[in-house]
Amino acid sequence: xxxxxxxxxxxxxxxxxxxxxxxxxxxxxxxxxxxxxxxxxxxxxxxxxxxxxxxxxxxxxxxxxxxxxxxxxxxxxxxxxxxxxxxxxxxxxxxxxxxxxxxxxxxxxxxxxxxxxxxxxxxxxxxxxxxxxxxxxxxxxxxxxxxxxxxxxxxxxxxxxxxxxxxxxxxxxxxxxxxxxxxxxxxxxxxxxxxxxxxxxxxxxxxxxxxxxxxx
Numbered sequence: 586x587x588x589x590x591x592x593x594x595x596x597x598x599x600x601x602x603x604x605x606x607x608x609x610x611x612x613x614x615x616x617x618x619x620x621x622x623x624x625x626x627x628x629x630x631x632x633x634x635x636x637x638x639x640x641x642x643x644x645x646x647x648x649x650x651x652x653x654x655x656x657x658x659x660x661x662x663x664x665x666x667x668x669x670x671x672x673x674x675x676x677x678x679x680x681x682x683x684x685x686x687x688x689x690x691x692x693x694x695x696x697x698x699x700x701x702x703x704x705x706x707x708x709x710x711x712x713x714x715x716x717x718x719x720x721x722x723x724x725x726x727x728x729x730x731x732x733x734x735x736x737x738x739x740x741x742x743x744x745x746x747x748x749x750x751x752x753x754x755x756x757x758x759x760x761x762x763x764x765x766x767x768x769x770x771x772x773x774x775x776x777x778x779x780x781x782x783x784x785x786x787x788x789x790x791x792x793x794x795x796x797x798x799x800x801x
Contacts (some may be wrong), residue, residue, distance in 0.1 A: 594740045606737045613729045 596602045612621075636658070642655045700706045719728055743750055 594737055595739050595744065596737070602737060606733065613726050613733065615725075617726050649677055664732050 588597045592598060593602050593605055641768075647653065680761050696702065697706050716728070719731075723731070
């Protein structure tokens with residue numbers, strides 16, 4: 586986690602964190618009624634149309650009045666490189682950062698899918714199943730809103746109640762481990778019983794040869 590992201594989710598600057606959370610929720614919830622693609626296209630259409638009308642209207646006006654026919658927005662265009670130019674070094678750093686992040690995600694995904702560790706794979710099965718189930722209860726925008734609120738609320742709540750939460754988690758983990766151990770023991774006992782019965786049945790039917798008795 587980068588220092589900036591850590592600062593946001595831990596509310597080190599409440600005004601900034603609150604602003605980012607409010608803006609993110611507004612964007613997510615607006616998707617219910619507004620298509621962001623339509624908004625972007627409409628903004629470009631109106632913006633370019635307004636510039637087109639202004640530039641050509643002013644050119645025509647200058648020709649009629651005999652003024653120099655310089656393009657009205659030329660001074661902004663000549664300076665646009667100062668504000669819109671992308672620095673290669675900065676862009677490469679950003680690309681490297683994104684690439685490193687994607688490699689980490691893909692590596693973890695491969696570990697989960699290829700079952701490098703049973704606990705990790707089972708954990709992600711549970712996570713994705715929970716999201717799948719929640720998606721049937723809530724709309725996508727509502728689910729994304731809940732995730733956003735959780736991302737901003739959970740870290741701060743954990744730090745403020747770390748002792749209590751750690752104690753509860755440890756207690757729950759002990760109970761889970763106890764139940765898992767008990768279930769494993771019962772499964773082994775049942776398997777041994779079924780195996781012995783199957784072996785005895787096979788021997789009775791002549792499918793397996795009985796072991797010869799040892800003589801002294």
